[in-house]
Amino acid sequence: MALKATIHKAQLQIADMDRHVYGDHALTIARHPSETDERMMVRVLAYALNVTADDLNGRLEFTKGLSDVDEPDLWQLDLTGEVQHWIDLGQPDERRLMKAHGRARRVSVYSFASSTPVWWAGLENKLTRAPRLAVWQIPAEQSQALIPLAERSMQLQISIQDGSIYVSTSSASVEIHPVALKTASE
Template identity: 75%
Template sequence: MAIKATIYKATLQISDMDRHVYGEHGLTIARHPSETDERMMQRVLAFAMHLPADDLQGKLEFSKGLSDVDEPELWQRDLTGEVVHWIDLGQPDERRIRQACGKAQRVTVISYASSTPVWWAGIENKLTRLPKLAVWQIPAEQSQALAALAERGMQLQISIQDGAVYVSTEKGSVEISPLCLRAAAA
């Protein structure tokens, strides 16, 4: 018998001063049996960092993620089903990134492992012709500190200002400084 996903509930109070996105969002997160707290919290962080200001081009949603290798971790799809924004976590290979760029208007990859510089150095030159692609690195120690805040029921206050992300809960707080390895063309 297969092990089922564990359900986590999170309430996010987001104040993104950089993009002027504010609000409270209730999330139900299905954590795959093979997923770590760190990866799950990176999904929550990606949601907060890339939440659109409005739903005119569709909502940002968690996909099946690890349960379906053909889907990203998060995506924003418009009313016709077209993928507006594809968000992947980890260190996907060049082929997966190219396929995502063919399916979506925007593609974001967020890597959070200490091996990110080695991974990025190996594929950076192969992705020069993908103007839709943005790649971010979350420092590994900050990612691990964020994972320590994980609980089955979470109340997260997330403030984003000057590129820094501040995440606070009753358990503590973490400052995250995402590093842009590659910006998408405007």
């Protein structure tokens, strides 16, 4: 018998001064049985970093993710079903990234493992032909600091200013400084 996803609810209050995106978002997160709290919280973080101020070009949504290898962790589809933004977590291989690059107007990757520098060193030169790809490293100690914030029902305040991210609850706060490994040229 297959294990079922665990449902988490998150109320996000986002204040992104860098992109001038502000708003409250009610998220329902289906956590795959093999997904860790750390990975789930990085998904929430990726949502906050990429949600748009309006839905004119489609909504940013969680996908089946780990349950479907043909989908990213998050994506933004426009009204015609075209992929505007493909967001993967972890350390996807070159073939997956180039396939995503062919399908989407924008591709972002958020890697959060301590092995990210080794993964990126083997991939960096192979992805020069992917101008719409951005790759970010969330330092492992910072992504792991998000674990205590993970609950079945969460209220998170996320403030972004000058590239620094502050994730807070009523009882704890985590500061994150993502490192750009590759920026998109578009």
